[in-house]
Amino acid sequence: MSSIALRWRRTLAVALTGVSLFSVTAASAAEITVWCWDPNFNGATMEEAFSRYQAEHPDDTINVVIFDKAAMEQKLQAQLASGTTEGLPDIVLIEDYRAQKYLQSFPGAFEPLNDHVDYSTFAPYKVELATVNGQTYSLPFDSGVTGYFYRSDLMEEAGYTAEDLENITWDRLIEIGVDVKEKTGETLLPIDPNEAGWLRIMMQSAGTWYFDAEGNATIVDNPAIKAALETYQRLAAADISKPVSGWTEYTGSFTSGDTISTYSGVWMTATIKSNPDQSGNWGVAPIPRLDGIESSVNASNLGGSSWYVLSSAPQKDMAIDFLAEIWGKDVDFYQKILVDQGALGSLMAAREGEAYQASDEFFGGQPVWQNFSTWLSEIPSVNYGIFTEEADAAVVAQIPAITGGGNIDEIIAAIDAQVRQQIQ
């Protein structure tokens, strides 16, 4: 009897030692959890960044969890609203347009990084959009710096070279579109009437937004917004666009050759390059600026996202250290993700690297990345506020009126009324 008891006790002792050994290793090796939404893009860059961090911290690991983007936002929102921090990740990716909404709706939920990151090395507009009361919360990631992507072969057929598309206004682009259609019969642009990205691009190119720095609506008496809506009306009336519905039809339109160009964020590059048979037939020009608006420049933004550390993060210190060391400084890392994932980061020093300098045969040998990062530094800063989505919806509701040739002042009043009603 006693020998059995002794054996049991010994087994138990061994088991306990094993457990305590295990917990000792668990304490020194930490795992950070990251939520993001694209396994091939932001997820892959995060894995790459961490593999670099691991070189210095071999015991640490990362767990990248991929969700559908809208779903991830819903999940984050529900959990922050519930007030329980259990199960929240260490780092989360947030789309730039929504940053202020999260930062202002859930004060204290995110960790300011001013003491750890030198924000002067990042594109200014990216820093501004994640700043509340002088505290900056993000590690700026991919930019949505815009470009005008066009089929260089078909443009050339109509007699237009790359220089003809440099530093032009939207009205000049409309003229070119009309001329191209006359000469070759090609349609210039796809336009999705349920989408207001064009207005966001035009507004930011003029350094303005639906809201001012204090969050007040600035839709009425805003010359840039008025000019943008009028431009869109002229564009729609010129019969140089093809209406599309939804993302798939939109991207399908210019990748299949139905239309010959589009304006979009730099992240569109991957979609365009997904058709290798069109290599050499594409070009990228700077985005057009607004006619008659002095502040409007040939640089703007569409989309983009940044990393945020949660204040409740179990591995907060490590998460901050990791972001600051790799994402905040490592120029080589930015070359790697540019080549592998086509991710254009916001660290300005990265543009001096080799990959940024290279020319791209797909775009006829243009130094595409160098160009994009030049435009990136020129993007005017604006305050996205917390109601961009609501304002977008108000604009989309008026698009039939705009394309139908309605009075722009009345349309602006209607948009303004809907926005004010929503944000009360």
Next chain:
Amino acid sequence: MSNPIALLGRTAQYVLLSFAAFISIFPFFWMAVGATNTSPDIVRGKATPGSALLTNIVTFFTSEDLPRVLFNSFFIAGVGTVLTLLVSSLAGYGFEIFRSRVREKVFGGMLLMLSIPFAALMIPLFVMMANLKLINTYQAIILPTVASIFIIFYFRQATKAFPTELRDAARIDGLKEWQIFLHVYMPVMRSTYAAATIIVFMTHWNNYLWPLIVLQTNDMKVLTLVVASLTSAYNPNYGTVMVGAIVATLPTLVIFFLLQRRFVEGMLGAVK
């Protein structure tokens, strides 16, 4: 038979039915054809079979720990279905057989609760689960669905057709109440159970919002979350998405065809 008007009517009937069949079958056809095509081809609207099936399957099955994900989905749907049927049918039976004024009020109150949308319950439920330390567990998904008001209602309605003579006879033979439920009620109502199985399994299998909120790690993910995350990429691979959609559809289809006859019986009323 050769009456031309009847023939015309019959023809119109078939044309209409063929049209309806086409409309309901086309999405499945599109899904199957899409699984064999590359993403750019699908975007272009190619409706003929392609040669990318194997690539799509390999991409899908290597994108996540799929055996684990399938296990999660089957485990949650399986255990969830058994528990839901057990608890809810017992409740439905009880409400119908042992009536009282108070129980009727409780039942009425429950029916009212059917009208509360899940979005309104989500956050309180999450707080509850967090307090119970059940975040990121199977229990967190299964427990809230076990007492399904709809299934209780469904069983109560079906029990109305359960002959009281059978119960009385069983009582005279000396069966206890739980034995009557187990040995008399359940076998007699098997068509109702079959129909409810399909409904409950489908609800569990397709459940998306609640698992999304309450599951946190990759090893706990269910199939709906994986398929949804496939479409979230900036440049989604639609061929892989179609393979995922097929994998997600198959179990419900198989169960439906297995229980089809019983399902129709169950819908018409179990006891003849």
